[in-house]
Amino acid sequence: MNNVRIGSKWCKLIYKQPLSTLKQGGDKLVMTEIDINHPVAMMTLNRPPVNSLSLEMCNAITSALSSIENEHPHIHSLVLNSSNSSIFSAGLDITELYRPDPNRLPEFWKSFQDLFIKLYGSRLATIAAIEGSAIAGGCMVAMSCDYRIISSNKITIGLNETKLGIAAPFWMSDMLIRTIGFRKAEIALSMGSLFLPEEALKVGFVDEIVSPNEVISRAHHQAEQWAKIPSQARVVSKKQLRQRYITELQKNQQQDIKQFCAFINDDDVQLSLAKYMAKLKNNS
Amino acid sequence: MNNVRIGSKWCKLIYKQPLSTLKQGGDKLVMTEIDINHPVAMMTLNRPPVNSLSLEMCNAITSALSSIENEHPHIHSLVLNSSNSSIFSAGLDITELYRPDPNRLPEFWKSFQDLFIKLYGSRLATIAAIEGSAIAGGCMVAMSCDYRIISSNKITIGLNETKLGIAAPFWMSDMLIRTIGFRKAEIALSMGSLFLPEEALKVGFVDEIVSPNEVISRAHHQAEQWAKIPSQARVVSKKQLRQRYITELQKNQQQDIKQFCAFINDDDVQLSLAKYMAKLKNNS
């Protein structure tokens, strides 16, 4: 698998540091790298082939974030990337949605909500290094970061849920509105639009576009800039903007789970998913 | 009247279908065309000379929308245009406002609110084909649609209420904010600004600008694209974004009527309207 990289090699490349100061952690699904002398950590999503978000994957990311936040007070910034340079994340694991286990489905959705809550409200400055496409739930992960750098490759970012016959939950569509504005978001959500890098930059979906081989190093550079801002003030400022949206989901978390499960179990939605899976199979 | 078109001829032109499959309905004020084999309907505003919105006109549009929604489940998209290609709608019928009948005035305003509620929340994907100017209340109708295509002719779109000495209600000014952003909306509302097509596109007031003779056909093309999206998901997504604003008006509907009637009956406002009507008379 050429696309899988051992993150520490990248850190060495970028920071010219001996491996000795690097600690690598996390299970197979998420790899984290911490340098005990450096304020920037790296987190690599690593669920081949496409980083689809299963219950376990959502929990792994949330848990890895908690570890860095709680155990490494010297870390102020995080670069979030994918072990597969051609895809950031393809979104929810469709096997969680198609003919779902009725006990697991609400637990799965909660793990996805909790990932948003954790990542969107993280005390860390989070920089998404988007080398490959970030679709639906994968786009949510990228949107929850503080800053997005995308590759100039022919990749896409967006919420294409309606094309699959499902609807993004309110907290994802509201986050898209905050990111690209009401009207662009409304049209994109209605049509399930995916954005190419140039378009994505133009509408504010991403903050920077660079050549493919510069995404990771630019992300580390940005992460270092963010780490220089007095952390206390930056975190207060971030919470002031984001906490209201996190609280809104927390207040409606049970209802959102119920609505999601009812929607997914609808016959028409299952039919749409079946068609979509058949199409995926034919394409592979 | 050269500007009045029989819509069905346009449908024939666009869809190359025999008239036999087309049903034409509605009274004189609003003409609707339904093809029993096609998911796109057409609704033509037809109150000469300028489609001004009287009590009867508002009710006619609302009622025509309800008919399509309730009686034609196969219809998923609607093209909304004007029988007068030089004006989409000039806004509220000023004779409803100047020296108003005290019993009719609240009923009139309610019919205008109800038109917004119905159109903004329609299950149909609504495409405004704006061949001519869409002013004040006429702009509200265009803004309530899902997508706006404007002619490159020298026409204008906007809320010019302050120039007449009145203020757009909160639900219209909030819709302008969602459409073009807070600051552009704030300045435009303060100054009663009207936008030319190029400016309108730039600020996001409209979504597409095409040559005058392509507005209708492009609108039908868009309507077909929207009709291809799984309807259930598209409608859930639309309601998720728009229902809160509809509910906000519904909760304050009586108060909004009271405020509007008090404002209109103010002596200064009546004086402003008198001046405006005199100016219109002199221009015609």
Add this chain to the structure above:
Amino acid sequence: MNNVRIGSKWCKLIYKQPLSTLKQGGDKLVMTEIDINHPVAMMTLNRPPVNSLSLEMCNAITSALSSIENEHPHIHSLVLNSSNSSIFSAGLDITELYRPDPNRLPEFWKSFQDLFIKLYGSRLATIAAIEGSAIAGGCMVAMSCDYRIISSNKITIGLNETKLGIAAPFWMSDMLIRTIGFRKAEIALSMGSLFLPEEALKVGFVDEIVSPNEVISRAHHQAEQWAKIPSQARVVSKKQLRQRYITELQKNQQQDIKQFCAFINDDDVQLSLAKYMAKLKNNS
């Protein structure tokens, strides 16, 4: 002091009127000019060297605004500028924040809140003539106006609070969101970014950019355009958009004072301020 201008000379220059019709008022901190025959007033911030906002300065501006609003019903527009053409306002007077008097600190913050409440909700159309930099609290003053004209000189505008180790209060960060959109505001607040004129225009921070010697005359020209709009309708429209944000602060005014005082008295924040003041001293 070359940078200090007697405002009336400017009025004479712009309006070609004899001084006899001009009344000049206000104490040393704020100079106001009223022409009894003209709907545009001028207010000049005049606390050398950098118009930093002390308790007295905030109160002086609020009080000058009240005077014009209450005593001069024929005034509909206000041009707000600085007696120092190289700086509009450098923001809060840092001596109010560093080792603060515990009794004065809450009173100071209230005077700053009250300035926002008065200026943002003023019945006057307020045009900021930004010839020099408008930083932090000084940017708040500019943002509270209805329209901003900036010089093309190499000056900056923005909220750089995080760089000093403090965070802008919710009502200032929300105003930035309304002004430049959520994402631009989020990044700018996080990084404490200051914008050069061209950038500021591009993101909507200001509404117009003109050559340095045209800022004042363009501001007067704009002020006259705004004064032509029927005042009643313009004010209702303005309140409709802004009152909700003013009310939100008024409801939380005591809590905001408490939070601010606690934050400022934090040891880390005092340390950041000490460093910042040392840096200022070294630069001067």
